[in-house]
Amino acid sequence: MNTKQSFGEYLRKLREDQNLPIRKVASKLDIDPSTLGKIERGERSANKEMLPILAELFGIEEKALGLILFSDKVAYQIIEEENTNEILKVAEEKIKYLKNKNLKQGSLDLK
Amino acid sequence: MNTKQSFGEYLRKLREDQNLPIRKVASKLDIDPSTLGKIERGERSANKEMLPILAELFGIEEKALGLILFSDKVAYQIIEEENTNEILKVAEEKIKYLKNKNLKQGSLDLK
DNA sequence: ATATTCAGGACAATAATTGTCCAAATGTAA
DNA sequence: TTACATTTGGACAATTATTGTCCTGAATAT
Numbered sequence: 222m223n224t225k226q227s228f229g230e231y232l233r234k235l236r237e238d239q240n241l242p243i244r245k246v247a248s249k250l251d252i253d254p255s256t257l258g259k260i261e262r263g264e265r266s267a268n269k270e271m272l273p274i275l276a277e278l279f280g281i282e283e284k285a286l287g288l289i290l291f292s293d294k295v296a297y298q299i300i301e302e303e304n305t306n307e308i309l310k311v312a313e314e315k316i317k318y319l320k321n322k323n324l325k326q327g328s329l330d331l332k
Numbered sequence: 333m334n335t336k337q338s339f340g341e342y343l344r345k346l347r348e349d350q351n352l353p354i355r356k357v358a359s360k361l362d363i364d365p366s367t368l369g370k371i372e373r374g375e376r377s378a379n380k381e382m383l384p385i386l387a388e389l390f391g392i393e394e395k396a397l398g399l400i401l402f403s404d405k406v407a408y409q410i411i412e413e414e415n416t417n418e419i420l421k422v423a424e425e426k427i428k429y430l431k432n433k434n435l436k437q438g439s440l441d442l443k
Numbered sequence: 444a445t446a447t448t449c450a451g452g453a454c455a456a457t458a459a460t461t462g463t464c465c466a467a468a469t470g471t472a473a
Numbered sequence: 474t475t476a477c478a479t480t481t482g483g484a485c486a487a488t489t490a491t492t493g494t495c496c497t498g499a500a501t502a503t
Contacts, residue, residue, distance in 0.1 A: 224425040242479060253463055258480060265461070284415065291410055292422035296430065298409065299402055304395065305427050309420050311403035314335040316416050319407065353448060364494055369449060376492070448501070459490070469480070 228286075228293045233261040235279045250274055266294070339397075339404045344372040346390045361385055377405065 226234070236246055247257040250271050259265040267275075267290055276283035299305050337345070347357055358368040361382050370376040378386075378401055387394035410416050 224422045225429045227426075244479075252461090254479085255464080255481080256462055259462095259482085262481085264482090268461090287413070288415060288418055288422055291413060291419045292426055295406055295410060295419060295423035296426040299406060300427050300430060302398070302402060304399060305431075306424060307399055308402045308406060309424050311335045311399055312406035313417060313420050315338075315403055315407040316411050318336045319411060320416075355448075363492090365449080366451080366495080367493055370451085370493095373450080375451085379492090444503105446501100446503075448499100450497100450499075452495105452497090454495080455493090457490100457492075459488105461486105461488075463486085464484090466483090467481080469478100471476100471478080473474100473476080 224292070226289070227263055228267060228290045229261040229263040231289055232267075232275065235275075235281075236261075239279070246275075246278065249278055266290075335403070337400070338374055339378060339401045340372045340374040342400055343378075343386065346386075346392075347372075350390070357386075357389065360389055377401075 223231075236243070243254045243257050243261070247254040250257065256265060260267050269287070269290075272283050272286050272290065276286050295309075299308050302308060334342070347354070354365045354368050354372070358365040361368065367376060371378050380398070380401075383394050383397050383401065387397050406420075410419050413419060
């Protein structure tokens, strides 16, 4: 897993390795080729519905693809702050706490 | 630093410790009391402009307040995924890479 | 009982996101 | 070069999310 790559860069590499035109992949995703181009260039974000389609198309794990997508989103969200590491650490503790809390309560009040 | 608290819960505690009504704090922030109530209950998000005002009002570090706010946002964004820890780890590496890259290039292309 | 405070829904305004369409640019092969 | 396919990127519209206000009713305090 190359964590230095953005989702778009990764996607483009996958596509080019298979010599597929944007047009074809876009068609699988049922979106305009221009939109996919923007996703590959990072001007747009992909959404979760695209993940299983892309995973199957390129023969990779959907979870791995999602990992790249979500880490992109998180990174983008806080990269302009100075204390990014601290933010991530506190977020991790918070998530741990919340997941445990909701587990005990039974109700998944996470939306 | 209590990482188990959300930004809103933390804010409410600060306010109640000083026996201030929502109305007064909202006025300092120049927003409707109802909006502040929602922020305290987590139904709305605070924004960065509010941080220095709140920090001064309650005599705490703006950075500490921002830490709680941003970690909240990150946690909220990914808490429904299963592999949250992995996402955070990859995000951290990505940020490290991007910050270093932009440092070297000089241009802060982060927006 | 009256005042104040707070909760929460309905609503409007604004901003952000998502996608399409098209024209220009780029690449590719004959 | 010509012809064709692909990609880029701007303008635009539609949808969705966010933000805040206003108002009513409930709870709390005096």
